[in-house]
Structures are given as structure tokens and as C-alpha cells.
Amino acid sequence: MDNEVLVFVNGNSVDIPRLVEWTPKDLFVGGAWEAGAGGERFAVINPATGAVLAKVASAGVEDAAVALDRADAVQEKWAATAPRERAEILRRAFELMDGKYRPVLAATMTLEMGKPLGQANGEVTYGAEFFRWFSEEACRVRGDYYRLPEGALQAMVVKRPVGPCVFVTPWNFPLAMGTRKIGPALAAGCVCLWKPARDTPLTALLLARIMEEAGLPAGVLSVLPTTHSGEVTEKLLHDPRVRKLSFTGSTEVGKSLLKLAADQVLRTSMELGGNAPFVVFDDADIDRAVESAMATKMRNMGEACNAGDHFFVQDGIYDEFVSKFSAAMQAQKVGDGLDDGVEVGPLVNRSQLEKVSGMVERAVAAGAKVAGEPNVPQGYGFFFPPTVLTDVSPDSEIVTEEIFGPVAPVVRFDTEENLVRMVNSDKMGLGGYIHTSSWERIMRLAEKIEIGMIGFNAGTISNAGAPFGGVKQSGLGREGSTEGIEEYLETIYIGLPAPKLA
Template sequence: MSHASDKTASDSPPERELDDLSRDLLSRIPTGIFLSGEFVPGASGRELEVLNPATGQALARVASAEERDAVAAMDAAAAAQGPWAATSPRERSEILRRAFELMTTTYSDDLALLMTLEMGKPLAQSRAEVAYGAEFMRWFAEEAVRVRGDYFRVPEGHLQATVLRRPVGPCLLITPWNFPLAMATRKAGPAFAAGCTAILKPARDTPLTALLFARIMSEAGLPDGVLSVLPTQDSRGVGSALMADPRLRKLSFTGSTEVGKALLRQAADNVLRTSMELGGNAPFIVFDDADIPAAVSAAVATKMRNMGQACNAADHVFVQEGVYEEFVAALTRELGALRLGSGLEEGVDVGPLISARQRDDVAGLVDRALAGGARALIGGRIPEGPGFFYPPTVLVDVAPDAEIMTQEIFGPVAPVAPFRTEGEVVDWVNADAVGLSAYLHTRDAGRAMRLAERLEVGMLGVNSATISNAGAPFGGVKHSGMGREGGKEGIGEYLESVYVATPVPPQP
């Protein structure tokens, strides 16, 4: 596949803040729409600007897709669907395996640096995302050759039932900005493994990683048309055009609950298969019998991953009264020691938030909490200077039903509230409309299993800071969405079951 005509990010003037390595990388990243194996300008010629959140300045200009590009992508996906579904599971598996190897060797450093440039997370966290995101390609390379059907006789005995599993067909994959590689691989990996074609619509703020992902898939041998990538500043128009097309069979979306609900209403018109990974607002619960140093370390890790901009980040902290003061003091000390700055700088722990709007949303939540009587032990104020930074913040004297305790923060802010009994904290958590994940710290194994059954969440981390893994099902309950990504369940979201009945011949 030729890429000689690719427009690259070097077409934008280099910024003084970027080092030579960053400028060299941007000069090699395609910024056209990816259609039928080529990077091309959009039909309208319009472009969107990609900002460096550490400076607020432009990194690149990227082609912005419109409805005509969506139709072209759908044409390509529909044309490629039959041949791609007919490829052997082993061939699909080997393409995914090659993509995994490219991500973890040839393109590992490029992917990490690019995510830090366009999203802001520290380089160490970007490298961790490369490893995590690539793992979905390896996992689903293995799952591609393990799809099974079924064969049985119906209870009445007169029919033999064969159940086939086949790809659902062309898919629309809508990914967020906070994990621009991992959210693409977590959706595209199982789609390709199952034999589905896909149209990837990355977040407006982070299209460069998705375009580099397209190049990697092309180099791995993915046939033309199986993947299209449509960066756009007209998400509603492009998405609506695709979802109105009767050839589309599946929608997978990760993002806010509000947008997810709107997409579900649209999906109803064509009765699309849907997977929704929506809002989080995860509680972090610490009991009196917990290992407090370990709980504090876990709270820092899960609160500050991606500057708190993760759907499964610990949004608010509940600590049992007996250890409340000890925990708050240690948490404040640990968060106060973290270094705020550009993710490109050595030793930085906390990068910028993705945009001025996101920073201002976080600041507004904190300001309203302070006005309502909360106290900031550290942080709580936007720092001076360029970029979209917000400091690590610990809030106390916060009521359990305060806005900042019931809304997803998506920032480096830890409101902490005390609780008395197990039943009390369970009631607080289950009153929330969302239920993606929760974290629990206790030495009581019985309590851990009891709460696993009582807490209305899809994932529970016990004495742990991390839960995400390619081999495990990721997803929530209630307004946090439907369906699961990763694990053996992940590929099932892209397969449909076909029941074939044949008469049982009479015995001779």
C-alpha cells in the first residue's frame, strides 16, 4: 500500500516548545483520512487543529471528515466485509499478532511520544498504554482461532441443532481521547478477530494516534477497506450518516453517559447491535482493617492515572472513621509530593488535562465544593502559566451527597468522606445511577466477597490499584453501559449466533 501522498503533521509550523525528537515524529505521522488503505484529504478539504495540552498551542492540522467521507468509508467496509469474513481464522490471527509485534517493537516509542504530545499524559504512562493497548491485539489474535459453535439434539428429540457463530458485519467504533490507542485496539481487535470490518471515529482531540494505528494495521497486512479512520470536527453529522446507513450492523462507543444515551436512541432506528462503555464515578472504599500504606499507594495510583481522566479512576474516597485521619494525612502527603508539568519532562508525575474546557469543568466542581463548606488540604486552584493544568487536590469536609461526590470528576481531585458501617457505604454507592467499577481495601476476605455481591458495579478491585486487563471483561451496569470488552466475552460482542435445524432421520 502506497503512502507517498500522505500529508503529514510537519505541514504545521514547528512549535518552539517541541524538541527535535517530537518534531521528527510529527513529520512522519499521516494526517489524512484513512480510506481503502490510503491516507487522503477529506472530501471538503476542511481540517481540524490538534493542540498540545501542555502548551495550548497547535501540534498539527488533520483532515476533517464529513458525511461524504462517511459514505465512502461505509462503501469500503461493505465491499470488504464478505472477503474479510471469508478469510481463515488463522490468517486474521496472524495479522493481529503482527500488529502486536509492530506496536511493541518498531512503533513503541513513536506511539508513546505521540500520545504524550496530543493527550498530555507523562511518557511513563504513555509507555504503559502502549503495552496495554498492544495486548488486546495479542489476546484477540489468540481468540480469533477459538470461536466455537454448538451441536445438540432438541429436547423433543426430532431435530438436530447446529449453532454457528458468524461476524455481525460492518462496525462503527467511536473512541474517547483519554486512552487513544487502547480504546481503539480494545474495539478493533475483537472486531477484526471475528471477521468484521470497522470504521473508527477517534476523538477530535486525539486523532493522530488513531492514524498511526491505521498505518500499523496496514503494515501488519490488514486488507484495504477493512479499516477506515475518520477524524472529524463534525462528530454528529458523520456519526448520524453512518448510523442511518442500513449496511452498518454494530456500534461500539466509549464516552459519556449523556452521549451514549443519544447514540442508543439513534441506534434504535436500524436496531443496531450496541456496546456501550459509559460513565464511571468509581468509589474507593477503605475499611478500618485495611493495610493503610498499601491502600494509600493504591489510591494515588488509581486516582492519578491519566491525571484522573479515566472512566475507572477512583473518583471519590470513603474511609471508615477509625482510620480516616491517618488515611487523609498519608494521602495528602503522597499527592502533595507529585510533580506537575509537561509529560515530556523527566520526573513529571501529573501532566495537563486534555483541554481548557475539561480543566474548567474540574475547577468548577472544586470551587462549588469549597463554596459548600469543603476544605482543600492541597491544590484547589488553577496554576498560572500556559497549558491546561490542574494540581493534585485533596478535599475534606465533603458531604456524601455533595455534587463532587456524585458526579464523575475526570481530574486529579480526591474528595474524601468518612463512613461508619458497611451498610452505610454500600447504600451510598448503590444510590448512584452509574456502576462501572469500585475499589475496596480490607483484610476481611468474607467482607470482600460479600461486597462483590452487594455493590452494583461491573468490576471490583480488592486490595488493588488496577483492574484493567485484556484477558478480563471490562464493563459496567446501570447507566455505565452494556456489553463487555476484553476477555472471552469481548469477541462475542462482534458475533451473532445462527441456529440451523435439521430433522433427525428415523432409526433403521
């Protein structure tokens, strides 16, 4: 297999037909590769070229029912599996992802989602790390034992797996959004049913193959790509055997899933919309702020929930920041993510391109100005140029709504007080970035800003060892860190007669 994988991918050179031929395209239903009860398939498109990469099996409600039957049949056994055994499976999966499967995982993500190959390799590192982290956390689940205040009872607190979990993930990080959920669930002793995004099923199916090779028992994981997302998800969430839903995606879809989850009172984790502010104060290191702005804005072509979405820059340095930032944006090489030197790939599909284009057109019609002269490759592809907008009103659509593209509206602000008011008026509160040289301001704003994750003088803060999640309409719960596994554990209290100590 090692030599075969190397034939598919060598640097930026990818033998696309052979790679796609080798990649799984059937459903992974409780340990078995199946074409699906209905025999339906859908096309996966390369957003850089418009070419059909593959036709993947589409799961229906019958397939979901079979997957849940198989998961439920092994839930008790998987929960009883020794923590070290669960940990070793996750560790082997990490090593496979970080080793021989790295080039094909990265190339597959570039082909079906568009991100440049270097960034796709970065996602392999990030995604694999959740398996390594939670392989370690699997052996560290602890309870408690203590005497209750009246003295007559001892409290014993134990942790046990929540039970069968349903995962619904987006297309922008097709590997990491899966491993961030699968890792803690398997570590805790839960079985998993995963519905990946329609645009990016190949990465998810490839991960299923890796889990097979790592020794995951049949039934513990199912991967169900589908064009019938609503029906499949509703079927699963209305089954009383399912006990947990974890979703990453838009706030609107998250709200609808919360309503479905309420019928069975499911445990839920919701990582929803972002719309992260990037703030630069007069006392900031401007060059460092521009470097960080590029890192957070242009990661994944701006298609990241924690990407810097709009920029608040204090009056005294506004012009200098805009000049340097727009120059850096225009210097980005746009093109097919498999081409050497490309830093910005296409957006994931035509719908996303039209959404971003429409937001920019409406902003310009309302008085915003485009800094510099953006350009994109000629020919087919869902490309949008890296764009900086100035003279933007803080209450305009392009500031208050998440863009999810390579567009950076820059808003002036005068005082810290007004800045806090503008940031906290947002209904979202996932991530944010603040650049200042004042340590006192850092500590003060950390207490005032209504955001779940704040990067100070940094542009990249995501890490498997840190809690990922937001406040307000950006979601519920946390992923990663020690908090991540708690989302998949029930807390059980046992009252015991207290022993006489004298």
C-alpha cells in the same frame, strides 16, 4: 524505518517537528490516505504548551459514505478469510506496536493528550495487548451441536460476523480505546469504521499506518477524524449496511447514540460514565490503600472512566488516611509529560480544566476543605494540581458526578450497611475499589455492590483478558476477555433432523 523512528524519540527527548511531520494527517479511507472531500482541516493542540501540533483532515458525510462503500465491498471476503490469517495480521500489528512503533506511539499520545511519557508507554502495552489477546481468540470461535428435548431435531449453532461496525472513541486513552474494539471486530471477521476523538486523532492515524504495515487488506479499516462528529456518525448509523455500534464516552452522548442506533436496531456496546468509589475499611492496610489510591486516582491525571473518583473512608482511620493520602498527592511532580520525572501532566483541554476547577470551587463554597497546599507549574498549560478534599457531603456534586481530573473528595462512613447504601445509590456502576483485610467481607460485598468491576485491595484491575464493562447507566456489554469477541458475532441456529441412534 527503525532508525528513522529512533531519531524521533530517544528516552524523553522527542524531535517534535520531525515526529509530527512524519505522522499521518490525512483521513484513512478504506486503505487510502485522502485529504477529504471538503478539504477541511482542524488543529491538534499540545495541552502542555498550547502549541498547534498539526492540522488534520476533517471527514465529512461524503467521506463517511465512501468509507462505508469500501468497507461493505470487502465485508464478505474478510468474513471468509481464514481465522488463522486474521489472527496473524493482529499478531503482526501487536509486534509492531510493542516494538519499533512503541516510542512514537507513546510520544504522540503525550503530545496530543498530555499524559506523562511513562504512562503513555503503559498505554502502548495495554493497547497492544488487545491485539495479541484477540489474535488468539480469532481461532477459538466455537458453535454447538446437540439434540433438542423432543428428540426429533438436532440443533446446530454457528457463529458468524455481525458485519460492518462503527466505533466512536474518547480522547483519554486514544490508542487502547481503539484496539479494544478493533481487535475483537477484526478477529470475528467484521470490517470497521473508526471515528476517534477530535482532541487525539494523531494516535488513531498512526495506528492505521501500523495496520497497513501488518498487512490488513484495503477497505477493512477506515479512520475518520472529524469536526462534524454528529453528522458523520448519524450518516453511518442510518445506513442499513452498518450492523454494530461500539461507543466509549459519556453517558449523555451514549444515550443519544442509542436513540440513533434504535432506528436500524443495531447491535450496541456502550462503555459509559464511571464515577468509581474507592472504599477503605478500618481493618485495611492503610499504606497499601494509599498506594492503591494513588495508582487509581492519578492514572491519566484522573481522566479515566475506571479511576477512583471519590473515597469513602471509615471513621476509625479517616484522619490517618487523609494525612498520608494528601502528602502523597502533594508530592506528585506536575508538568509537561515529556519532562523527566513528571507524574502528572495537563488536562486534555481548556474545557476540561474549567469543568474540574468549577467542581472544586463549588465544593469548597459548600464547606469542603482542601487538604495541604497544592501547586501547579507557572505559565501556559491546562494544569490542575492533585487535590484532596475533606469534609465532603456524600450527596454533593463532587461525589455524585464524575470528576475526570486529579481531585479526590474523601467522605467519612460508619457502618458497612451505610456504605453499601451510599455506593448503590449512584446511577453509575462501572468500577470500584475496596480495601479490607476481611475475606468474608470481600465475598459479601462482591454480592451486594452494584458495580461491574470491583478491585479488592488493588488499584489497577484493567486487563485484556478480563471483561471490562459496567451496570446501570455505565453501559451495555463487555470488552476484553472471551466475552469481547462475542459482541461481534451473531448466533445462528440450524435445525436438522435427528439421526436414528438405534
